[in-house]
Amino acid sequence: MKPRFLTLAHGAGGVETEEILNHLLISRVPDYLTRALGGVGLDVLDDGATLKLGDKHVVLSVDSYTVTPPFFPGGNIGLLAAAGSINDVLMMGGRPVAMMDAVVAQEGFPVEDMEKIMESFVNTLEENDVALIGGDFKVLPKSDLNGVIISTLGIGVADRVIVDRNLAPGDKIIVSGPLGEHGATILALQYGIDLEEAQLRSDVKPLTGLMLPLIEEYGEHIHAARDPTRGGLAMTLNDWASSSGTVIVVEEASIPLRKPVVAYAEMLGIDPLSLASEGVAVLGVAPTVAEDVVERMHELGFKHASIIGEARSSEKYKGYVLYRSAVGGVRILEPPRGELVPRIC
Amino acid sequence: MAESPESLQVLRYDAAAASSIKKTIWRLANKLGSKKIKLMNFCGTHEWTTVHFGLRSLMPPNVELVAGPGCPVCVTPSYYIEQAIKLSMDGVRVFSFGDAFKLPSLRRVKGARSLEDAKALGGNVEVVYSFLDAVKKASKDGKDSVFLGIGFETTTPSYSIPLYGGHVPENLYFMSVLRLTPPAASYAIEAALERGVTPVQGIIAPGHVSTITGAKPWDEMARRFGIPAVVSGFEPLDLLMSIAMLLKMIWEGEARVVIEYKRLVSWEGNRYVQEVNSRVFSVEDAAWRGLGFIPESGLELKGSYAAHDAFKEFGVKRLSAEEWSYDLPAACKCADITLGLAKPTDCPLFKRVCMPEHPIGPCMVSLEGTCAVWARFGGGGLAEEIAKEVGV
Structure with missing residues (x-):
C-alpha cells in the first residue's frame, strides 16, 4: 500500500x-x-557495502545520526556517530581504518556544545586508530532543522567479509551484552523520566576491542554479525531468518536484559527486544566454536555475553523467529512495526 | 505496570513453578473431561501476557483463552476521533496518548484519517505520556488545548485527581471518552449467550482496573451469570495461577470471585479515587465503537468541572443513541473480536491489509488491542506449528 x-x-x-x-x-x-567491483551491494542490505580490490575487501558503511537530545547519559551524538559507523564496518568483518563526516547543524546551535560533540567524535576515532580523511559542514536556518545531524562514512579493510545471509542451520546466536540500553535511555529522556531513578544509561561504544580479536581468531566461523541498533534484536533476527532462509529459535531465559530496561519498556508498552543497542554485537557462529567464542568474549570484558538461541532448518517456515518464554510457552518474535509510541495504561 | 525486580524474577522466570502450575491446570482440565472450557480476559494487558509468553501453547486442548473488551482505544467511537482531528486542523492543540495518535477514523477529515495524519498535514497535535504533561505544557504557554481523554477505570484518576485538585489550567479542555469495564464485560457475556456460541465459563478479571474498583463489581457479575472470576496480575505465573483457580472453581461448581492479584487489589478498591471520580464525573450511557450504546458505561464531566468540558467549549455535539451509526470499516471484525466472539485470524483483513504499521481497524492500533497484540507478538497458533516442525 x-x-x-x-x-x-x-x-x-x-x-x-x-x-x-x-x-x-x-x-x-x-x-x-546495485553492486560494484564484485562486492556486496544494495542487493544484500547488510550493515554496509564492499568493494573487492585484489585479495582484500574495502568495507564501506554510511549512516546519519540524529538524536534528541544530542547529549544523554552515557554519551552524545559525536560518540554515537563515530561508534555507529565503526561498528557497522566491524560487523561486515572489516578493520575500521578511516572515516568521512558530514555535519548539518541548526543556525543558533551553541558552539560550546558543538565543541563537546566534536571532541567526543575525534577522541573516539583516535582511540580506535581511525583516520578522519575528509568531510563537509553546513548550517541551516532554524526553520529547516532542529539540532544537529551528523552523517559518517566508515571505511575498513577485510580479508573475509561477513554476510549475514550465510547464517546456517545449527549456528548459535550469541549476544555480547544486555540489550536495549540506548533505546530505553533515549525514550526515557524524551518522555521526561528521571533517568537516575530509572537507572538507565546508553551503552554507546565502539566494539573494536571485541570484534577485531574475534574476527582474527574465529573469522571463518562467524557467519553473521550485526549491531542491533534501530529495530533492536527483533529486527536483526528477523532479517537474518529471511536472508538466510532459516528459522531462528531464541530462549527468553538466556537473553541478557537489565531489569530497569525491561520494567521501563513494559511501562511504555514497548518490547525491549525492539529497542536499540549501540554497543552490542549479535553473532551467528558455527556450533563447534560457539562456547569458545562466548568464553573469549567474557575474557575481553563482555561479561554478560551468552548464547541465546540457534538457527534451525525448515523449508516450510523459513524466515520466522521463534521465542520461547522462560515459562515454556512459544510465540513468534515479529519484526518491529510502526513508530515506538507509548500506550495508555 | 512494572513489577519490582524481585517479584518479576519469580513470577516471570521461575520455570519450575510454571511447570508445576501447568500440571495442576492439566489435571483439573482432565477432570472436567471433554467439556470445552472458555475463559475470557477483560484486559488488553492480560492478552499481551497470554501472547507474549506463549501461554496458549501451554493449555490443555479443552481450555480456550479468549480476549474480551479490554482495550479503551479500540472502543472509542470514530466520531470523537474525527472531532479531535478537526479541532487540531483548526489550530487547537490536541494532546493525545501515543496509541490514540495512530487510531484511524472511519471518515477522513480534511485529508486526515488519524491524529498522526493530521499532524503530518499541519494539524496541531502533541503526543504526551501523561495528562500531567499536558497540564504542565498548557499551564506554561496558556494556549487553548484539548486532551483526548481515552481510558478505562485505571486511567480515570490521572484525570479526575488533577481536576479535583484544581491543577488543570483554564485553557486545557477535556474531551471525555472514558469508559467503564464492568458494563462492557456483562455486555460481552450476554452477547455470547444471545448468539448461542460456547458461553464464557470463567472470567479473568482485570487487575489494574480492580485496583480502583476493587473486586466487588466482578463478584456481582459472577453471581449474576453463575460463573467464577479471578482478579489476576499480569505476569505469566499470575495468569497461570488464575487459570488454575478458575478451573478449580468450575470443577467445584462455584460462582464467586477470588483475588489472585492480592499484592495490589483489595475487595473495596481505592475508595479515595472512587469518591473523587464520583465528584468529577457522572456516569452516562455511552457509545462503544462498533457496538453501539451500552447503558451507564461512560463518564462525563459534571458540576463545576464542566468548565473544562471540551464538548461545551468548542461546540462539539455528543453522540446520541439515535445518531450513532456503525463505525467500523467494511469487513473489519473488531466488534466481534472485542466481544470475544471472533479471533483476529477470523478477520479477512488481519495481516493481509490491516497491519500495525497501517492499521485499518481500531483493534490493530493499541498494544491493548487484540489484533495488534497478535500481529506484533505472533498470536494465532502458528508459533506452536513452527515449534513442532523445528523440534522445540
Missing part, C-alpha cells in the same frame, strides 16, 4: 522503512548497478 505522505514510522528502521526504501529507491536502481 503506497502511503500518501511520509511519517516518522518510515524512518524508524522497522518494516515501514524497508517498504518505503523499496518503493522509493531500491526498485528504481537497475540490478546490475
Whole structure:
C-alpha cells in the first residue's frame, strides 16, 4: 500500500522503512548497478557495502545520526556517530581504518556544545586508530532543522567479509551484552523520566576491542554479525531468518536484559527486544566454536555475553523467529512495526 | 505496570513453578473431561501476557483463552476521533496518548484519517505520556488545548485527581471518552449467550482496573451469570495461577470471585479515587465503537468541572443513541473480536491489509488491542506449528 505522505514510522528502521526504501529507491536502481567491483551491494542490505580490490575487501558503511537530545547519559551524538559507523564496518568483518563526516547543524546551535560533540567524535576515532580523511559542514536556518545531524562514512579493510545471509542451520546466536540500553535511555529522556531513578544509561561504544580479536581468531566461523541498533534484536533476527532462509529459535531465559530496561519498556508498552543497542554485537557462529567464542568474549570484558538461541532448518517456515518464554510457552518474535509510541495504561 | 525486580524474577522466570502450575491446570482440565472450557480476559494487558509468553501453547486442548473488551482505544467511537482531528486542523492543540495518535477514523477529515495524519498535514497535535504533561505544557504557554481523554477505570484518576485538585489550567479542555469495564464485560457475556456460541465459563478479571474498583463489581457479575472470576496480575505465573483457580472453581461448581492479584487489589478498591471520580464525573450511557450504546458505561464531566468540558467549549455535539451509526470499516471484525466472539485470524483483513504499521481497524492500533497484540507478538497458533516442525 503506497502511503500518501511520509511519517516518522518510515524512518524508524522497522518494516515501514524497508517498504518505503523499496518503493522509493531500491526498485528504481537497475540490478546490475546495485553492486560494484564484485562486492556486496544494495542487493544484500547488510550493515554496509564492499568493494573487492585484489585479495582484500574495502568495507564501506554510511549512516546519519540524529538524536534528541544530542547529549544523554552515557554519551552524545559525536560518540554515537563515530561508534555507529565503526561498528557497522566491524560487523561486515572489516578493520575500521578511516572515516568521512558530514555535519548539518541548526543556525543558533551553541558552539560550546558543538565543541563537546566534536571532541567526543575525534577522541573516539583516535582511540580506535581511525583516520578522519575528509568531510563537509553546513548550517541551516532554524526553520529547516532542529539540532544537529551528523552523517559518517566508515571505511575498513577485510580479508573475509561477513554476510549475514550465510547464517546456517545449527549456528548459535550469541549476544555480547544486555540489550536495549540506548533505546530505553533515549525514550526515557524524551518522555521526561528521571533517568537516575530509572537507572538507565546508553551503552554507546565502539566494539573494536571485541570484534577485531574475534574476527582474527574465529573469522571463518562467524557467519553473521550485526549491531542491533534501530529495530533492536527483533529486527536483526528477523532479517537474518529471511536472508538466510532459516528459522531462528531464541530462549527468553538466556537473553541478557537489565531489569530497569525491561520494567521501563513494559511501562511504555514497548518490547525491549525492539529497542536499540549501540554497543552490542549479535553473532551467528558455527556450533563447534560457539562456547569458545562466548568464553573469549567474557575474557575481553563482555561479561554478560551468552548464547541465546540457534538457527534451525525448515523449508516450510523459513524466515520466522521463534521465542520461547522462560515459562515454556512459544510465540513468534515479529519484526518491529510502526513508530515506538507509548500506550495508555 | 512494572513489577519490582524481585517479584518479576519469580513470577516471570521461575520455570519450575510454571511447570508445576501447568500440571495442576492439566489435571483439573482432565477432570472436567471433554467439556470445552472458555475463559475470557477483560484486559488488553492480560492478552499481551497470554501472547507474549506463549501461554496458549501451554493449555490443555479443552481450555480456550479468549480476549474480551479490554482495550479503551479500540472502543472509542470514530466520531470523537474525527472531532479531535478537526479541532487540531483548526489550530487547537490536541494532546493525545501515543496509541490514540495512530487510531484511524472511519471518515477522513480534511485529508486526515488519524491524529498522526493530521499532524503530518499541519494539524496541531502533541503526543504526551501523561495528562500531567499536558497540564504542565498548557499551564506554561496558556494556549487553548484539548486532551483526548481515552481510558478505562485505571486511567480515570490521572484525570479526575488533577481536576479535583484544581491543577488543570483554564485553557486545557477535556474531551471525555472514558469508559467503564464492568458494563462492557456483562455486555460481552450476554452477547455470547444471545448468539448461542460456547458461553464464557470463567472470567479473568482485570487487575489494574480492580485496583480502583476493587473486586466487588466482578463478584456481582459472577453471581449474576453463575460463573467464577479471578482478579489476576499480569505476569505469566499470575495468569497461570488464575487459570488454575478458575478451573478449580468450575470443577467445584462455584460462582464467586477470588483475588489472585492480592499484592495490589483489595475487595473495596481505592475508595479515595472512587469518591473523587464520583465528584468529577457522572456516569452516562455511552457509545462503544462498533457496538453501539451500552447503558451507564461512560463518564462525563459534571458540576463545576464542566468548565473544562471540551464538548461545551468548542461546540462539539455528543453522540446520541439515535445518531450513532456503525463505525467500523467494511469487513473489519473488531466488534466481534472485542466481544470475544471472533479471533483476529477470523478477520479477512488481519495481516493481509490491516497491519500495525497501517492499521485499518481500531483493534490493530493499541498494544491493548487484540489484533495488534497478535500481529506484533505472533498470536494465532502458528508459533506452536513452527515449534513442532523445528523440534522445540
